[in-house]
Amino acid sequence: MAQTAASDLTFEAPDEEVAREIRSALAEWFHHEQRDLPWRRTRDPYAVWISEAMLQQTRVEVVLDYWPRFLRAFPDVHALARATDEAVLEAWSGLGYYRRARALQAAARVIDEEHGGVFPTDHDEVLALPGVGPYTAGAVLSIALDLPEPIVDGNVERVFARLFHLDGVRGSGPLMRAAWSAARYFVAREDDRVPPRVWNQALMELGALVCTPRGPRCGACPVGEWCAGRAAGVADDLPRPKPKRPPVEVRLETYLAERDGRWLVVQRPEEGLMAGMWEFPTVEVDGPGLFPGELPGGLGARLEPAEELTTMRHGITKHRITVSVRRATCADPGSKSARWLEAPEVRELALTGMARKLAERLDAWESGLGA
DNA sequence: AATCCGGGGTT
DNA sequence: AACCCAGGATT
16 A cells, blocks of 8 residues: 555545555455345336435345335336325335435426436436435436446445545544545546446445444455555444434323224324324423423323323434333314324324334234233 | 434344 | 444534
């Protein structure tokens, strides 16, 4: 390497020949070791885009369940553009970051109306789509269309931080700038036969399978001989962890009100946390912080809590939630944002994660069967 | 630059 | 339990 003990955050390009060897070795490894992921079997920009949107801060294993279902429900841009908000949210239920689902549909409508239903191939036009940032734009253009667009996700940031001994904090501006610089350098080279599609996916796959966040398998790494972090014995310590903040404890009560085999469900407000999702009536116990302190629409006044059925633990980003699940009776007739539904109908709604956990257990709580 | 937004598999 | 994941929008 031309670089010695780089402790700063400047990416210095390796020698031409080294760069070629790195690219060649990683591509070769990728061809043998890559996972057989369904979205790697298509080059349809729309299908790739859906996969990338789902994969934002979401594990591959989770997306495996959702991607095929979503594509069956909305096979192309036009189908997604004319779908109802509710149908899209329902297909997204459980994936989290529900803003993504809204943005996805908004972007589909932009493509449908302004690009004739054809996914744009211009970088700036892709980047302008709602919910599409630098990573997703580069990912779709490189993976689907094989254009030389760089990408940096959590995997790529980590791989470059170790490979070039970039000593920075995970997700920080300086490290991200250095990683993007390295990504641009490698993907733009045309001195060999490694296509952008292969290079970008190989980088991420290396981060997922070998250059893992903790306990990297350096012995199995195809580019280990060029790795400055490994040579310095600090691969496992890069990138440096982001300073953590203590989680916020939240106590909630959720009410399961049943009437004639139907359960009371309510819809969350259109703005804010888990916007528009359905759940069982829920309030925060010790003063409103994460959730409202009382139920909307005067529902709380007509809802009579009864015995506790169970308690659950749940996490929402920085919040650690303890939920007391109580049986309840309610005289509320239902409304636009409050419905009485049978258990199977409840399970078809766009539920929050917490509500989905409970919905799976509703049958055990039908009256007469006990807890 | 910091903060917010879900949920879950790994370790 | 802590960590962090094929990030983007908002402030």
